Amino acid sequence: MTTWTDLSATRPITLSGDSGIDRAAHHRLDEAWLAAAWSHPSTRVFVVSGGQVLVDDTPDGRTELVMTPAFEAPVTETHRYFLGQDADGIAYFALQKDTLPGRMDQSARPAGLREAGPLLSPRDAGLLVHAVALENWQRLHRFCSRCGERTVVAAAGHIRRCPACGAEHYPRTDPAVIMLVTDMADRALLGRQMHWPEGRFSTLAGFVEPGESIEQAVRREVAEETGVTVGDVEYVASQPWPFPSSLMLGFMARATSEEIRVDGEEIHEARWFSREELTAAFASGEVLPPTGISIAARLLELWYGEPLPQGR
Ligand SMILES: [Zn+2]
Numbered sequence: 001m002t003t004w005t006d007l008s009a010t011r012p013i014t015l016s017g018d019s020g021i022d023r024a025a026h027h028r029l030d031e032a033w034l035a036a037a038w039s040h041p042s043t044r045v046f047v048v049s050g051g052q053v054l055v056d057d058t059p060d061g062r063t064e065l066v067m068t069p070a071f072e073a074p075v076t077e078t079h080r081y082f083l084g085q086d087a088d089g090i091a092y093f094a095l096q097k098d099t100l101p102g103r104m105d106q107s108a109r110p111a112g113l114r115e116a117g118p119l120l121s122p123r124d125a126g127l128l129v130h131a132v133a134l135e136n137w138q139r140l141h142r143f144c145s146r147c148g149e150r151t152v153v154a155a156a157g158h159i160r161r162c163p164a165c166g167a168e169h170y171p172r173t174d175p176a177v178i179m180l181v182t183d184m185a186d187r188a189l190l191g192r193q194m195h196w197p198e199g200r201f202s203t204l205a206g207f208v209e210p211g212e213s214i215e216q217a218v219r220r221e222v223a224e225e226t227g228v229t230v231g232d233v234e235y236v237a238s239q240p241w242p243f244p245s246s247l248m249l250g251f252m253a254r255a256t257s258e259e260i261r262v263d264g265e266e267i268h269e270a271r272w273f274s275r276e277e278l279t280a281a282f283a284s285g286e287v288l289p290p291t292g293i294s295i296a297a298r299l300l301e302l303w304y305g306e307p308l309p310q311g312r
Contacts (some may be wrong), residue, residue, distance in 0.1 A: 004236040004252045006300055014117050014293040016239045019126025022094065023084040028155040034082060037091040045073040045093045048131045049100045055116050056108040063119035064175040066108050067092075067127060072288050074101060075227040080159030081134050083127050092132035096138065113242070117293040131241035134158070140244065143234040145169065151224075177217045180299040181230060183258055183272060188303050189228060189261070190287075191270040197289040201271070203296045205248070218251050223282055226270045227261030230254065236302065239295040250295045252303070275304060282309050 027033050037043055044067035054066035069095065072076055079096035086092070100110055117125050121195055134157050140158055141286050144151050149164035160169040181189040181201045190201035206221035219230045232254040239248045260270050273281065281287035289309040290297035303309050 001005055001305070003233055003259075004302060006095070006105075008237045008250075008298065010273075011298070011301075012122075013239055013295055013298050015113075015129050015241075016127055016237060017122050018124075019122045020085070020086055021084040021123060021126050023130075024082075025158070028082055028158050034193075036157055037082070038080070039092065040091065040200075041069055041071075042089075043070050043093065044068070045070050045095060046131070047097050047101055048128075048135050049093045049097045051112045051117070051132050051135065052100060052167050053128060053131070054100055054108050054112045055111045056121070059064065062121070063116065065116075065120065065124045076103055079138075079153070079157075081131055083130050084122065087255075094127070096131075096157075103222065114292060118122070129240050129242060133173075133240065133245065134171065136242050136244035137211055141169055141172075146199070146233050173240075174245050174248045175208040175214065175217075175247045176205060176241070176248050177208060177221060177251060178215055178294075178296055178299065179218050179222065179233070179253045180232075180303055181222055181226075181228060181253045181255050182303060183255045185274070187274045188278070189222075189226065189255065189260075189270060189272055190300075191225060191267040193266060194268045196268075197288070199286060201273075201287050202290065202294075204267070205296070205300055206266075208249075209248075214249055214251075218253050222253065224309045225263050225267040227257075227259060228255050229257045231256040236299060237295065241294075246300040248295050250289070250299050 046065050046067045048097055055063050056066050057063055068117050074094055079092040083092040113128055142150060144162035144165060144167055146167045147162060147165040149162050151160035151162050151169060153163045192203050193202050204222055204225055208217040214287040215233045218233045221226050222230045230253045234252045236252055241248045282289055291305060
């Protein structure tokens with residue numbers, strides 16, 4: 001039997017594929033190895049600042065991270081993140097800085113993960129999402145959650161240690177569920193959040209609560225937001241979503257009821273769409289085609305059965 005996971009593999013999800021980078025976690029505590037890797041001429045370094053990096057266009061029309069050898073990089077020892085090595089043994093580091101370096105040429109430009117993610121190679125997108133996730137975690141976890149003391153960075157950016165009580169703090173990832181709910185007639189349930197522009201509809205989503213399984217979270221979020229009850233829940237794929245620290249877990253979910261009662265808080269409006277209705281709504285402009293890199297568009301596309309019109 002073909003599963004949704006099988007189907008999703010036919011088109012890679014941005015930020016979710018194999019980047020070709022081995023994170024090589026066993027080197028993170030090896031200061032001598034890190035120092036040697038840092039000073040090696042093949043090593044590549046890029047600066048991350050507030051979720052932004054410099055990207056540049058190549059002569060053959062691709063977009064890539066602006067990376068330099070370490071000796072050209074503006075060093076700040078404690079904000080150096082070791083991201084891993086590629087198959088050729090080249091080591092990659094990100095430097096967290098308060099500002100991006102000056103642009104080296106005209107076409108280099110600042111960009112965040114949302115803009116650059118779909119343009120970059122899987123390697124560069126993987127390096128970027130790792131660096132941005134670490135930067136966000138570092139920014140929000142400067143103090144010990146046990147005793148309140150200021151913590152210091154260790155393990156090449158992957159641990160924060162408390163000098164007062166000895167606690168070690170590791171990067172946190174918040175699981176979130178995102179689901180395309182379909183009914184017995186194979187219509188899709190799409191919702192519009194309060195702050196979204198008119199016409200923008202998407203899959204439902206929400207955070208997993210303490211003491212809850214992800215399947216329970218899918219059913220609870222759908223019920224809370226739309227009043228629809230869900231039976232079968234099938235996992236499809238996941239996507240790192242460091243805005244600031246989520247992991248999106250994508251599902252197909254089967255409704256066991258149809259009546260919609262939106263919560264009026266998170267979800268302003270929710271509707272069932274057949275494929276024909278959604279096609280017509282895209283064509284008329286009543287529903288805006290999805291934009292961006294989120295797995296939401298991919299879940300919708302899996303159900304739709306063909307590429308969706310591209311939003312702007
Ligand atoms: Zn402490």
